[in-house]
Amino acid sequence: MLATPESGVVLAHLSDVHLPLPARVDWRDVLNKRALSLLSWRRKRHKVHRPEVLARLVTDMKAAAPGLIAVTGDLTNLGLPIEYDRARKWLDALGDPDRVMVIPGNHEALVRGAWETGAQTWRPWWQGDDGGGFPWLRRRGGLALIGVSSAVASAPGRAVGAVGTAQLDRLAGLLAQARAEGLCRVVMVHHPPLDGTVKARKRLLDAPALRAVLAREGAEMVLHGHSHRSHHQQMQTASGVAPVIGVPSASATHPEPAAYHLYHIAPVAGGWQVVLTARRHTTDGMETSHTATHHLARAHAAP
Numbered sequence: 001m002l003a004t005p006e007s008g009v010v011l012a013h014l015s016d017v018h019l020p021l022p023a024r025v026d027w028r029d030v031l032n033k034r035a036l037s038l039l040s041w042r043r044k045r046h047k048v049h050r051p052e053v054l055a056r057l058v059t060d061m062k063a064a065a066p067g068l069i070a071v072t073g074d075l076t077n078l079g080l081p082i083e084y085d086r087a088r089k090w091l092d093a094l095g096d097p098d099r100v101m102v103i104p105g106n107h108e109a110l111v112r113g114a115w116e117t118g119a120q121t122w123r124p125w126w127q128g129d130d131g132g133g134f135p136w137l138r139r140r141g142g143l144a145l146i147g148v149s150s151a152v153a154s155a156p157g158r159a160v161g162a163v164g165t166a167q168l169d170r171l172a173g174l175l176a177q178a179r180a181e182g183l184c185r186v187v188m189v190h191h192p193p194l195d196g197t198v199k200a201r202k203r204l205l206d207a208p209a210l211r212a213v214l215a216r217e218g219a220e221m222v223l224h225g226h227s228h229r230s231h232h233q234q235m236q237t238a239s240g241v242a243p244v245i246g247v248p249s250a251s252a253t254h255p256e257p258a259a260y261h262l263y264h265i266a267p268v269a270g271g272w273q274v275v276l277t278a279r280r281h282t283t284d285g286m287e288t289s290h291t292a293t294h295h296l297a298r299a300h301a302a303p
């Protein structure tokens with residue numbers, strides 16, 4: 001029987017921020033896939049992703065004073081250097097990189113080399129405690145926060161992701177290590193790991209391999225973005241059932257209102273309890289759209 005939590009940490013989760021593009025973008029900078037994405041932004045997406053909506057959401061989130069903030073990718077649209085710079089300023093305003101963490105989405109890697117060029121701009125927000133890259137590990141307040149990159153360039157019209165065998169091998173090691181340390185493992189990846197969550201042209205190509213690692217080594221919770229919709233799913237792991245949670249875009253008015261999540265994660269007898277509060281934007285202000293409580297019974301948790 002899990003007891004009522006008396007302590008713990010609050011982790012905020014937002015995603016798919018899609019900060020506005022500068023008014024002037026040089027067409028010479030947007031060859032190939034970027035040109036299509038720039039057209040899409042100018043025709044449609046700039047009406048969907050609203051900076052004033054994002055600002056209201058961030059103000060509401062800061063009022064909740066979360067100890068940790070996770071941003072699960074797609075801060076940019078075309079992955080241009082100027083967008084990386086603007087997103088860095090946004091991250092700066094969001095909070096200290098010691099408590100704010102970010103992983104990239106497919107838009108950061110819209111064309112080959114975009115993420116590799118821009119990544120250093122955000123480094124303080126995505127490096128692990130050891131200064132290393134993906135998958136990184138940060139230990140905070142009894143949590144093991146693990147960031148995985150699924151950002152890869154794909155053909156026009158596609159927004160697929162891939163984690164790759166090198167990251168998967170290291171992820172297995174980090175999950176095992178964090179389990180041995182009795183930590184609550186929260187894995188972040190931009191693309192949803194469960195099949196059918198998004199259309200095939202947006203899927204995580206090596207999702208079965210990622211799920212196999214999570215299932216074998218165990219995880220307590222998996223957080224993702226990418227779909228711009230709310231998802232509350234779960235998967236079986238060797239350590240127990242893990243919620244797999246997707247948050248809508250933090251700036252969008254469509255297909256779902258902008259939203260973010262707060263997870264109050266607390267140790268309880270025989271595991272952890274996670275209380276999720278989903279806060280969404282409405283024309284009248286922010287409101288709580290739903291709450292959920294997850295009891296995570298785990299043998300490796302401190303008794």
Ligand SMILES: [Fe+2]
Binds near residue numbers: 106107159225226
């Ligand atoms: Fe995405």
